[in-house]
Amino acid sequence: MHLISKKVFLALFVVILLNGSSFGQKVDKIAPGIWRITFGTPEQHKPADFKAAPSDALSKLSDSKTPPIAIDEIKFRQTAKGSVAELMMDDTERIYGFGLQVNTFEQRGMRREIRTSSGVKGKDAYVPHPVPFGNVGFGHAPMPFYISSKGYGVLINTSRYVTFYMGSQHKVEKSVKIKQSLTAEDKTAATSPSQLYRSKYKSSNDVEIAVDGAQGMEMYIFEGPTIKNVVERYNLFSGGGAIPPLWSLGFKYRGKSDFTYKEVLNFTKYFRDNHIPCDMFGLEPGWHSAAYSCSYTWNKKNFPNPDSVLNVMHGMNYKLNLWEHAYVHPSSPIFDSIVPFSGNYAVWQGAVPDFITPQARNIFGSYHKENFLKKGISAFKLDECDAAYYDEAHAEWSFPDVARFPSGVDGEQMRQLFGLLYQKVIWDEYKKENKRTLLEVRASHLFAAPYSAAIYSDMYDHGDYVNMIANSGFSGVNWSPEVRETKSEADLIRRMQTILMSSHMVVDCWFLKNLPWYQFDEKKNNNGEFLPNYKELELKAKKLIELRMSLIPYLYAAYAKYHFEGTPPFRAVVMDYPEDKNVWKINNQYMMGDNLMCAPYVDGKSEREVYFPAGKWYDFNTNKTYEGGKKYKIIMTLDELPMFVKEGTILPLAKPVEFITPETTFDLTCRVYGNSGKPVRLFEDNTYAFDFEKGQFSWADLAWNGKKGSIKRSGNYKKKLYNITGWETVK
Numbered sequence: 232m233h234l235i236s237k238k239v240f241l242a243l244f245v246v247i248l249l250n251g252s253s254f255g256q257k258v259d260k261i262a263p264g265i266w267r268i269t270f271g272t273p274e275q276h277k278p279a280d281f282k283a284a285p286s287d288a289l290s291k292l293s294d295s296k297t298p299p300i301a302i303d304e305i306k307f308r309q310t311a312k313g314s315v316a317e318l319m320m321d322d323t324e325r326i327y328g329f330g331l332q333v334n335t336f337e338q339r340g341m342r343r344e345i346r347t348s349s350g351v352k353g354k355d356a357y358v359p360h361p362v363p364f365g366n367v368g369f370g371h372a373p374m375p376f377y378i379s380s381k382g383y384g385v386l387i388n389t390s391r392y393v394t395f396y397m398g399s400q401h402k403v404e405k406s407v408k409i410k411q412s413l414t415a416e417d418k419t420a421a422t423s424p425s426q427l428y429r430s431k432y433k434s435s436n437d438v439e440i441a442v443d444g445a446q447g448m449e450m451y452i453f454e455g456p457t458i459k460n461v462v463e464r465y466n467l468f469s470g471g472g473a474i475p476p477l478w479s480l481g482f483k484y485r486g487k488s489d490f491t492y493k494e495v496l497n498f499t500k501y502f503r504d505n506h507i508p509c510d511m512f513g514l515e516p517g518w519h520s521a522a523y524s525c526s527y528t529w530n531k532k533n534f535p536n537p538d539s540v541l542n543v544m545h546g547m548n549y550k551l552n553l554w555e556h557a558y559v560h561p562s563s564p565i566f567d568s569i570v571p572f573s574g575n576y577a578v579w580q581g582a583v584p585d586f587i588t589p590q591a592r593n594i595f596g597s598y599h600k601e602n603f604l605k606k607g608i609s610a611f612k613l614d615e616c617d618a619a620y621y622d623e624a625h626a627e628w629s630f631p632d633v634a635r636f637p638s639g640v641d642g643e644q645m646r647q648l649f650g651l652l653y654q655k656v657i658w659d660e661y662k663k664e665n666k667r668t669l670l671e672v673r674a675s676h677l678f679a680a681p682y683s684a685a686i687y688s689d690m691y692d693h694g695d696y697v698n699m700i701a702n703s704g705f706s707g708v709n710w711s712p713e714v715r716e717t718k719s720e721a722d723l724i725r726r727m728q729t730i731l732m733s734s735h736m737v738v739d740c741w742f743l744k745n746l747p748w749y750q751f752d753e754k755k756n757n758n759g760e761f762l763p764n765y766k767e768l769e770l771k772a773k774k775l776i777e778l779r780m781s782l783i784p785y786l787y788a789a790y791a792k793y794h795f796e797g798t799p800p801f802r803a804v805v806m807d808y809p810e811d812k813n814v815w816k817i818n819n820q821y822m823m824g825d826n827l828m829c830a831p832y833v834d835g836k837s838e839r840e841v842y843f844p845a846g847k848w849y850d851f852n853t854n855k856t857y858e859g860g861k862k863y864k865i866i867m868t869l870d871e872l873p874m875f876v877k878e879g880t881i882l883p884l885a886k887p888v889e890f891i892t893p894e895t896t897f898d899l900t901c902r903v904y905g906n907s908g909k910p911v912r913l914f915e916d917n918t919y920a921f922d923f924e925k926g927q928f929s930w931a932d933l934a935w936n937g938k939k940g941s942i943k944r945s946g947n948y949k950k951k952l953y954n955i956t957g958w959e960t961v962k
């Protein structure tokens with residue numbers, strides 16, 4: 232904590248008189264480059280209460296004495312409806328963020344409603360949503376946090392729904408001024424429809440933030456100076472990004488909902504027999520004796536002997552992942568004990584634990600520890616924590632906003648927090664066991680970066696999925712653009728490429744009996760009608776999974792940077808090239824680590840435009856070069872991966888392994904792109920525990936002197952994760 236001078240403090244402690252009421256607003260500098268403004272009496276339980284301790288690395292960032300925006304010009308007021316803040320943007324500012332927004336990217340001029348909801352967009356969803364919300368701001372992990380291109384961030388630390396008007400409204404006082412400058416032409420009667428509808432729309436400079444139902448609000452201001460620095464500061468303040476266990480960067484397959492142990496073992500054996508890399512297998516609802524709501528007990532008909540299934544799977548070096556949600560079925564062993572610490576409404580007859588109470592956390596967490604973690608379950612898929620449906624058929628899929636919880640929060644607050652609290656309860660148990668995990672979760676919220684999880688959805692629009700990869704980088708979350716059924720072979724392969732180039736490579740066949748490359752069409756797949764060329768398609772899929780395995784050392788290093796420096800591994804191009812106005816709106820390309828740019832082909836297409844920022848770029852497949860500052864039309868066959876390498880990159884590519892164990896070491900070929908390979912850092916540790924937090928890790932620095940490559944290690948971890956087997960140059 233940095234002390235601020237008495238004078239500055241007094242200057243910042245302002246009393247605002249508005250609407251006849253007076254409300255104090257207090258400013259604290261809470262960390263380097265982070266200011267907290269407290270207005271009125273914010274609610275008791277806020278997202279920051281569930282935050283990890285800030286990373287020590289925060290102290291290495293710039294730390295200005297004065298905030299990046301004029302805090303004393305922010306106007307707060309209290310109305311009968313709730314708390315409101317007003318601030319200004321200038322004409323040039325662009326706005327990004329608001330969490331994992333689905334189908335919008337640059338947010339200026341928009342009204343964003345920050346509300347957790349699974350019903351994001353009707354189109355292409357597996358469960359077509361009866362009310363297609365379009366792009367109003369709802370989503371699995373929308374967040375009250377935006378970043379301005381001027382290099383500052385604004386976050387509202389609230390668990391209530393928040394509405395942001397980002398220059399979307401104009402005040403009437405402006406019209407009064409406009410009246411004085413109307414031209415003669417402006418005043419002439421409209422003579423055509425286009426004139427009738429003439430509007431000189433341009434977003435305003437006003438930002439209004441409304442937190443309904445609140446008696447105050449807590450606003451955090453983050454200093455940059457760049458967009459990327461704001462995000463890095465936010466992630467480090469959250470505790471630093473999670474480094475997932477190395478095995479979780481491999482390939483995951485999720486089998487059909489009602490698979491029995493026989494089908495699971497058939498699949499896992501199939502992958503090994505055919506040398507298709509696979510690290511994890513996920514069981515869907517059918518492993519529970521009751522799933523909607525959940526019993527958290529094995530279905531003995533499908534899995535008569537779960538321990539022996541686990542033994543066999545571990546023997547084949549698989550990690551097992553279990554699907555569940557947090558609504559506790561009356562038949563569950565924890566039902567009676569958790570009811571007193573649950574909300575007063577049920578979901579699918581199940582109790583909804585109030586994870587703000589230590590009792591609910593303890594009952595749920597220790598049950599999972601004893602029955603699953605200790606037995607060797609490596610991860611969970613935490614489903615349905617975002618549900619918010621409105622029609623008769625689905626309304627019961629969530630608790631209402633008027634629900635009451637023992638901690639004192641209502642249903643609205645719990646809906647916003649539920650995914651965050653749920654992942655934290657499970658993640659805390661893994662942490663106590665000193666085992667890293669990568670959870671899947673369907674909702675999240677602010678400050679989630681240290682809780683190792685990937686968010687997924689039932690939506691399925693490929694373009695939205697790519698947009699969400701770009702947006703995930705603004706908000707400290709991983710996004711999983713999973714593959715399920717597809718429309719064509721091209722759609723299958725292009726989607727497989729996108730999951731390869733994402734934080735989580737998962738094929739989620741929870742409603743497919745057979746492999747998606749045997750048959751991409753759902754009905755035919757389940758009828759056992761296979762494509763004539765399924766073996767050929769399988770080879771393509773296998774090649775892509777192997778390519779993912781090759782990229783693991785590069786990705787692992789990107790995650791280490793996420794942890795130690797806060798830099799998101801997957802991010803919008805604008806974060807790396809903020810000055811290039813051609814990238815300001817690009818949401819269909821993104822950076823993967825510092826040196827690779829991905830430009831997925833969606834909707835089964837094989838032709839698209841790709842814009843290259845400054846420098847020279849190499850096609851990963853052909854080494855063809857592209858000049859920065861230009862847009863190219865690029866055609867790629869299905870065998871080519873839409874990934875481009877920045878000049879000066881040393882790209883370590885591993886010989887693919889079929890699975891990862893604590894003993895795995897990687898043989899690396901380092902490809903040097905261009906004449907001057909810039910040094911690159913790889914991360915080495917035991918790959919599965921939290922020992923790196925106690926200093927048990929090393930950096931392996933790769934360098935190229937124009938003729939020869941070298942590797943230099945520094946740090947406490949002595950075992951080598953990487954062997955360099957060769958250097959290649961790409962001119």
Ligand code: GAL
Nearest residue numbers: 515516614615688689739741
């Ligand atoms: C959905 C989830 C799917 C699948 C399914 C099982 O809600 O998003 O991925 O797990 O539940 O019922």
